[in-house]
Amino acid sequence: MKILVPVKRVIDYNVKVRVKADGTGVDLANVKMSMNPFDEIAVEEAMRLKEGGKASEVVAVSCGLTACQETLRTAMAIGADRSILVETDVELQPLAVAKLLAAVAKKEGPQLIILGKQAIDDDSNQTGQMLAALLGWSQATFASKVVIGEGKATVTREIDGGLETLEISLPAIVTTDLRLNEPRYATLPNIMKAKKKPLEVVKPADLGVDVAPRLATVSVAEPPKRSAGIKVADVAALVDKLKNEAKVIA
């Protein structure tokens, strides 16, 4: 079984985000970029399935700028066998990414596609579900446990009230939640090895996909600032403030 793992290059999760003064977006100049943390979990899960004998090949895919090659090298350093970059300068929105990934999936024929439940930049939480719809496949989003069986997968999902376990038919899409696994660190020898692994570059036009954005960003603004309040000396002062100033408790 082949597993496809889409990965996204995003602002590193430790970086403090700054809105550009002209309100056109977020300042990404000279900012550290990394693999979306949920996608790292996806790569790790694919590797565990391969190491457990459930998968024969893990192929990483990324869509976007030339610089996404770094993200793919990271995926290959974790263990992906090869990778594909769908290269474009166009701002890619989830529907366009899902269409590109669907086209790649039709060529590659994976039984399983594992990707992050959301990217920490646009926080859309859409691509996996859209990809499943376009391919007509089943889906298990927000996964915290994945067990592969014969022609099916049993997936535990994090939902609002707790957990639910679904049995889905393969091929399928799984999107990862935080507690699915703890990704390994890429070792230096593996980082060196990853430089020699195959990385194929294709263009959206090669895949016959129109990637034009559907949503126009009118403006990007700072959120309303919440200013720090006061420090209280003790519990009595706190209770007094909550009762008589904030009036949130009786």
Next chain:
Amino acid sequence: MSLLVIAEHDNASLKAATLNAISAAAKIGGDIHVLVAGSGCGAVAEQAAKVAGVAKVRVADAAHYGDQTAENLSALIVANASGYSHILAPATSIGKNTLPRVAALLDVAQISEIISVIDADTFVRPIYAGNAMATVKSADAVKVITVRTTGFDAVAATGGNAAVEPLSAGADLGQAKLVSRELTKSARPELGAAKIIVSGGRGMGSGENYHKLLEPLADKLGAAMGASRAAVDAGFVPNDYQVGQTGKIVAPQLYVAIGISGAIQHLAGMKDSKVIVAINKDPDAPIFQVADYGLVADLFTVVPELVAAL
């Protein structure tokens, strides 16, 4: 213009999040229809018909909608989407799971987790864990939208008198089968709808401490209980307690953060709370930068004191 709101329910009762989504639909304007898809969900449809501002309730009642699997639910929504300018659902785990499928099948963008409506095409949504607010305009014929419930005050659950119309069910696609659900049983208010939330972090030290110290406080305040990612990852409490960028987004009247340092991912989930209290022994913890009232102290001493003082 007509809008379709997807009802959130458990086949027995309509969930409060639906009222926030209807509120967002009302801001856009037009005839609001509510789709109730479930199994044996007649009572839900009756409740939806009473919600203020709802013009029509459409009910698809069939065994294969009972578990709300995304494959069957999205196919049903798409089959009944014609005539609607907007399709909305609350950004719950069911809404987030299902609506992107609907958008892709309709070949339109989804606009995720809106917090404000500018006009029928233009919406505000948080990005980068709420560190930036994007105003986006859709050029698509149909707008598929998930609604962040904290952005919109709930409409009244009563006062309406909508017609209830049955819908014919689609085929069971048979792609996903529910094996089991382990739902946290609690007599406390739901985290998403609670007026007061008591939340614990890594500073609690253990699951035992979390429960021993925070439950009496939550009992006194009639509060729901939440946690930071660190506390969930450490196994103190189950995943559905998590407040943050990728957990629950909450905005109660009072949020009490205890032993929570305040990573930006956590702040993203609670900084719209009306009043924030932070108790932490580290005076430099970032949580104090958003707290209205901060108490620098050992939580093991002051939490019992607080319980006694209330």
